């Protein structure tokens with residue numbers, strides 16, 4: 449009996465519990481696709497700071513407008529910074545051959561990055577740029593060392609340095625809400641427009657948005673799941689009443 453119970457428990461565990469693992473990244477982020485305000489802020493940040501280089505090949509502006517409840521005219525006038533129409537997929541503004549020449553590597557399409565790498569990875573990547581003179585971009589990254597991506601969010605975050613070999617904690621202004629061991633210690637040396645907490649929350653919004661982009665059908669599934677449960681409850685009630693009705697004559 450015990451064994452069956454355990455087996456059932458294992459079956460009931462979410463697949464993500466197994467999918468985790470792989471590379472370990474310093475920070476953790478739980479995506480919340482129910483938080484529409486966060487998704488809208490993430491979309492805005494993406495269009496302003498990322499769409500210059502990165503495309504979202506599998507996503508259309510119109511779909512985002514619909515899913516995130518952004519009026520189409522707001523989308524067209526404020527968020528569509530690349531050329532294109534509301535029905536188009538989101539193309540980076542930069543031709544990829546030239547980008548490859550400038551950065552040494554073409555900026556990849558980000559449609560599926562959240563599915564490939566996970567929310568924790570993207571969140572950590574965006575928090576982990578630090579100053580490094582030896583790099584052509586002037587920065588390096590803890591999560592993807594020697595990355596070709598410049599610190600495009602520095603106007604918001606400011607610049608931080610990586611402090612090696614220190615075991616003290618609590619002075620990590622650039623991030624690090626203490627979990628696990630061996631997380632990098634950053635020190636902010638130049639302020640950006642946002643303070644560290646605001647920056648983390650902005651990066652959370654961006655990550656949330658990229659998780660949504662990776663699987664927009666999740667939104668539909670959430671609302672569908674709710675409807676199905678309501679239907680099942682109603683149906684159970686009906687079936688019960690019907691049963692009582694039938695058996696009344698039998699007794």
Ligand code: HEC
Nearest residue numbers: 497498500501551553554555556561570594595596597600
């Ligand atoms: C100036 C161009 C540029 C901008 C703007 C830019 N990136 Fe990048 N990004 C790159 C390049 C180049 C790479 C490839 C890095 C490498 O492989 O070394 C990259 C890689 C990435 C990756 C890793 C993808 C993978 O799976 O390897 C993520 C995630 C990412 N960028 C997110 C963002 C986000 C979010 C923004 C907006 C805040 C952004 N990028 C803005 C140039 C850019």
